[in-house]
Amino acid sequence: MPHLIEISYEITPEQGTDIKRLSREIALEQTVEVPDDVVVDPVIRDNVVGRTLDITPLGGVPARYRVVIGYSPEVTGYQLPQFLNVLFGNISLKTNIRIVDFQLPEIFFRHFPGPKVGVDGLRQWLGVYNRPLAATALKPMGSSPQTLAEQAGAFALGGGDIIKDDHGLADQSFCPFEERVSRCQEAVTQANAVTGSVTLYFPNVVGEPEQVVRQVEFALSAGVRGILVSPLLVGPGLVSFLSRKYPLAIMAHPAFTGTHFHDRRHGMTPAVLLGKVFRLLGADISVFPNSGGRFGFTPEECSDLAAALRSPWENRRVAWPAPAGGMQLSRIGDMAVQYGPDTVLLVGGALQQAAAGITEGIRTFLQAIEQQFPEQRPDTGRFTPSDALPRSRT
Amino acid sequence: MPHLIEISYEITPEQGTDIKRLSREIALEQTVEVPDDVVVDPVIRDNVVGRTLDITPLGGVPARYRVVIGYSPEVTGYQLPQFLNVLFGNISLKTNIRIVDFQLPEIFFRHFPGPKVGVDGLRQWLGVYNRPLAATALKPMGSSPQTLAEQAGAFALGGGDIIKDDHGLADQSFCPFEERVSRCQEAVTQANAVTGSVTLYFPNVVGEPEQVVRQVEFALSAGVRGILVSPLLVGPGLVSFLSRKYPLAIMAHPAFTGTHFHDRRHGMTPAVLLGKVFRLLGADISVFPNSGGRFGFTPEECSDLAAALRSPWENRRVAWPAPAGGMQLSRIGDMAVQYGPDTVLLVGGALQQAAAGITEGIRTFLQAIEQQFPEQRPDTGRFTPSDALPRSRT
Numbered sequence: 114m115p116h117l118i119e120i121s122y123e124i125t126p127e128q129g130t131d132i133k134r135l136s137r138e139i140a141l142e143q144t145v146e147v148p149d150d151v152v153v154d155p156v157i158r159d160n161v162v163g164r165t166l167d168i169t170p171l172g173g174v175p176a177r178y179r180v181v182i183g184y185s186p187e188v189t190g191y192q193l194p195q196f197l198n199v200l201f202g203n204i205s206l207k208t209n210i211r212i213v214d215f216q217l218p219e220i221f222f223r224h225f226p227g228p229k230v231g232v233d234g235l236r237q238w239l240g241v242y243n244r245p246l247a248a249t250a251l252k253p254m255g256s257s258p259q260t261l262a263e264q265a266g267a268f269a270l271g272g273g274d275i276i277k278d279d280h281g282l283a284d285q286s287f288c289p290f291e292e293r294v295s296r297c298q299e300a301v302t303q304a305n306a307v308t309g310s311v312t313l314y315f316p317n318v319v320g321e322p323e324q325v326v327r328q329v330e331f332a333l334s335a336g337v338r339g340i341l342v343s344p345l346l347v348g349p350g351l352v353s354f355l356s357r358k359y360p361l362a363i364m365a366h367p368a369f370t371g372t373h374f375h376d377r378r379h380g381m382t383p384a385v386l387l388g389k390v391f392r393l394l395g396a397d398i399s400v401f402p403n404s405g406g407r408f409g410f411t412p413e414e415c416s417d418l419a420a421a422l423r424s425p426w427e428n429r430r431v432a433w434p435a436p437a438g439g440m441q442l443s444r445i446g447d448m449a450v451q452y453g454p455d456t457v458l459l460v461g462g463a464l465q466q467a468a469a470g471i472t473e474g475i476r477t478f479l480q481a482i483e484q485q486f487p488e489q490r491p492d493t494g495r496f497t498p499s500d501a502l503p504r505s506r507t
Numbered sequence: 508m509p510h511l512i513e514i515s516y517e518i519t520p521e522q523g524t525d526i527k528r529l530s531r532e533i534a535l536e537q538t539v540e541v542p543d544d545v546v547v548d549p550v551i552r553d554n555v556v557g558r559t560l561d562i563t564p565l566g567g568v569p570a571r572y573r574v575v576i577g578y579s580p581e582v583t584g585y586q587l588p589q590f591l592n593v594l595f596g597n598i599s600l601k602t603n604i605r606i607v608d609f610q611l612p613e614i615f616f617r618h619f620p621g622p623k624v625g626v627d628g629l630r631q632w633l634g635v636y637n638r639p640l641a642a643t644a645l646k647p648m649g650s651s652p653q654t655l656a657e658q659a660g661a662f663a664l665g666g667g668d669i670i671k672d673d674h675g676l677a678d679q680s681f682c683p684f685e686e687r688v689s690r691c692q693e694a695v696t697q698a699n700a701v702t703g704s705v706t707l708y709f710p711n712v713v714g715e716p717e718q719v720v721r722q723v724e725f726a727l728s729a730g731v732r733g734i735l736v737s738p739l740l741v742g743p744g745l746v747s748f749l750s751r752k753y754p755l756a757i758m759a760h761p762a763f764t765g766t767h768f769h770d771r772r773h774g775m776t777p778a779v780l781l782g783k784v785f786r787l788l789g790a791d792i793s794v795f796p797n798s799g800g801r802f803g804f805t806p807e808e809c810s811d812l813a814a815a816l817r818s819p820w821e822n823r824r825v826a827w828p829a830p831a832g833g834m835q836l837s838r839i840g841d842m843a844v845q846y847g848p849d850t851v852l853l854v855g856g857a858l859q860q861a862a863a864g865i866t867e868g869i870r871t872f873l874q875a876i877e878q879q880f881p882e883q884r885p886d887t888g889r890f891t892p893s894d895a896l897p898r899s900r901t
Binding site: 146147151154160187190195197198199201203207250252254255256279280281283284319320321322323324345347348353369372374375380402407409461 | 537550581583584587589592595599602647648650674678679681713714716718719737747748762764766768770802803
């Protein structure tokens with residue numbers, strides 16, 4: 114366990130650049146923002162300016178390097194926005210610097226509890242063990258609350274685990290937030306009473322902070338136990354706050370993050386941003402564009418991201434990867450094997466196209482999962498919904 | 508004035524792509540998130556899915572296109588995070604799509620008052636007309652509140668217009684926010700009493716929303732009239748909220764925005780993100796890395812950005828461009844000519860290196876400006892500070 118925040122960069126400098134000097138410039142840029150010779154105070158030189166810990170040539174043409182710089186955790190003020198600033202604030206405006214990993218000291222973790230529900234908590238709520246979860250999205254934008262509630266009910270009757278809003282559902286005149294959430298949660302609750310199992314509904318929250326807090330509190334009062342939220346749209350610090358304050362599962366959406374991944378020489382890797390950063394701010398589930406869908410992540414990027422969400426990390430809870438983005442029902446079996454049981458499999462539009470309807474579509478979806486992972490109940494005996502729900506809401 | 512939100516994209520598709528089809532895919536992705544044939548409801552097809560308004564080939568190899576898609580303003584819920592989602596949420600995860608402009612319908616503007624102080628307001632507060640403003644930054648991170656207050660006082664004695672915190676100054680143990688703000692504002696107030704002119708101090712606010720609101724309210728109570736804030740770190744919706752709610756000038760910092768500008772085929776242009784979006788969320792001043800400094804903006808990108816902040820825009824106030832990022836005193840005369848009078852010229856580290864000290868350094872800075880723009884008092888007679896300050900704080 115380091116006593117510094119150790120940030121690992123992959124750098125592709127212009128030819129002729131002195132990598133040691135460039136590393137020092139990054140350490141200065143992310144802290145004191147002055148040239149080296151202006152930093153005369155020895156305490157600042159030693160304790161505030163980042164310190165180059167390692168430089169490893171990676172070869173290649175043009176040559177790449179892996180650089181590790183250590184920063185005092187004090188410079189972050191132990192809060193997420195300033196941590197992101199130290200991670201990639203000013204150097205985002207530079208070129209060819211990619212954040213490929215970071216390690217945190219124990220003192221830093223004290224301020225970041227991480228996922229509140231995580232894999233174990235959500236399994237308990239759902240009473241589903243040893244298989245991936247089946248999730249879908251309410252859509253399309255423009256549908257009335259009633260139409261979406263019908264979808265939600267049909268999905269829940271089919272036995273799906275999680276139904277989330279499309280992340281573009283806001284508080285629009287054609288589908289007001291409160292009406293949508295009331296109706297959808299009600300439809301899901303009614304379906305749960307019929308099936309005897311638990312489907313959870315995660316409405317999307319989006320807006321200015323006060324608006325989001327109102328949405329969350331309304332959703333909780335309507336019986337909702339999880340939300341969908343896009344940290345880079347509403348602000349990562351707000352999500353961190355929501356995670357600490359409310360008894361909610363948080364499904365994080367990658368909207369507005371994509372410029373980090375376009376040029377693989379610059380930005381953060383998916384594993385860093387959608388994995389470690391989102392887990393740090395409390396995401397219980399991190400949605401990402403699976404390889405082979407409508408977006409361009411590679412299979413390796415996807416498995417690194419899943420590993421970042423699930424690896425042991427100073428007692429933080431393990432979070433769920435949720436590969437998504439144009440997934441077809443025909444791929445579900447393979448995806449279940451590829452990602453393993455602790456995965457939320459998210460099929461959106463394709464379910465709506467299921468010829469036999471949503472309820473049958475979700476049954477097909479679940480069968481494809483259960484073929485790979487025959488359901489196993491835990492030793493505690495037959496599951497009843499009341500066991501799966503937390504005792505208290507506050 | 509359009510009745511739709513008209514977003515202009517510059518697209519560099521893979522060879523063989525049907526640009527009309529790709530344009531339709533963007534319009535679907537940013538709204539309904541389902542394939543075209545799933546959208547059966549004619550009301551959703553006509554009023555919710557974006558509509559391709561224009562496709563213009565731009566030539567080049569590989570071929571580029573300018574595409575304009577119109578979206579109903581209703582899909583944004585008239586709030587900034589969802590507007591950014593429609594602008595670049597999911598398609599940020601695609602490749603080779605660059606937002607180069609957007610036009611807004613009148614109904615949208617009703618929800619976004621834009622800069623509250625702007626060029627005219629800040630000139631009134633300062634009593635400075637017809638010349639660029641001289642600004643600097645308190646640094647380096649790691650300095651005590653007392654050291655920073657001495658810097659602030661020395662700068663104000665030299666007659667500078669704005670002194671801002673470095674954007675890395677948070678609420679750190681070695682420099683707590685409240686002590687820093689109290690001491691720096693006090694030093695500036697004392698210097699103002701000596702000089703008889705007005706220097707404004709803009710502390711940096713950063714953190715989760717509640718923390719930022721506490722910082723803003725503390726700063727106001729200490730006599731502060733402006734803040735520095737990084738919208739992409741704290742959340743753009745929070746800044747929009749601060750701008751509407753508090754009687755403050757807002758200086759927006761570009762930290763964490765840089766992945767939009769790294770690959771000029773993908774992201775938003777500086778003029779769109781640091782210009783129009785920041786002006787929309789209420790930035791009175793937008794700081795950006797000037798060409799020829801430590802970062803890579805081109806001269807053309809800088810002048811487009813300045814134009815986006817200053818052009819007439821449905822009665823929104825005009826905002827100040829603040830070229831920065833490693834500017835030397837020797838460049839000030841040229842920059843003043845290049846950018847014209849309605850500019851905040853920001854010199855940070857170089858002032859601290861001024862051999863004769865900060866107070867002399869800022870005098871040199873002002874002389875360089877005044878050589879190009881001899882100061883002209885407005886017709887209202889000799890300026891006194893009480894005229895320049897707003898009558899009421901609430």
